[in-house]
Amino acid sequence: MSDAVERRRPRTAQQFVLEELRGAITSGELRPGAPIRQDALAARLEVSRVPLREALKALEAEGLVVHHIHRGYFVAELSLADLEEIYRIRALLETEAVRRSMDVGPEDLTATLEAIQREVERAAGAGDVTAMAEANRRFHFTLIDACGMPRLVRMITTLWDATDAYRSLYYTDAAHRAQAVHEHRAVLSALREGDKAAAVHWLDDHRAHAVAALRAVLAPGPAPAAEQD
DSSP states (O other): OOHHHHHOOOHHHHHHHHHHHHHHHHTTSTTTBBOHHHHHHHHHHOHHHHHHHHHHHHHHHHHHHEEEEEEEEEEEOOHHHHHHHHHHHHHHHHHHHHHHHHSSSSHHHHHHHHHHHHHHHHHHHOHHHHHHHHHHHHHHHHHHHOOOOOOHHHHHHHHHHHHHHHHHHHHHHHHHHHHHHHHHHHHHHHHHHTTTHHHHHHHHHHHHHHHHHHHHHHSSSSSSOOOOO
16 A cells, blocks of 8 residues: 555544545546446455445445445436535525634634635646645635534535535636636635625635536536526
8 A cells, every 4th residue: 555545544444445435536536427346446445345335335325425236336426406406505505604704714714715725726727636626625615614613514515525526527627727716816805805795706606607517517418598596
């Protein structure tokens, strides 16, 4: 096993397998609909089938994998309706979190986000999709965590986990990466100015552009007319 994998190994084999599998799914290494070959995975991670099965059950409960009788486990696939519902719920919850964060967050919140944004932009420029997705997630959750409402943060985290594999597909396109960079900068500008309405507006746009792009992946064909809220 590589030194990098060894350093990531948590205290128990099940935790280790769970984190490795979740990372492979959310990074897009294991794509939606892909079969999870347990024998090969157990050999690769140097674990027995027992912690692997327990980790798969945990991921099934999270909605990241599905089990088909006589066929095994597969990475979960979302329908377009699922994706749009998740993003709609995210909009409702994240709006509350961001507004709260702007009221009670630490004084250095914007500076912290600016540092993370530099990582986002480096990854975007290099075309490193995995690093881009990871830095993007840290950007958003640094802002969300500042709300000081752990139950709300956990709910939002569950929604993000369900769509991370699709988010990686979004970042494979250079134009999408550039769009995300532009929107992050606009959010930062709104935060510096203390403008909650602008911050919420740009985050709404950020999600809407992702959904529009992923709609083309999940439902190829003519795009439906834009809805007006």
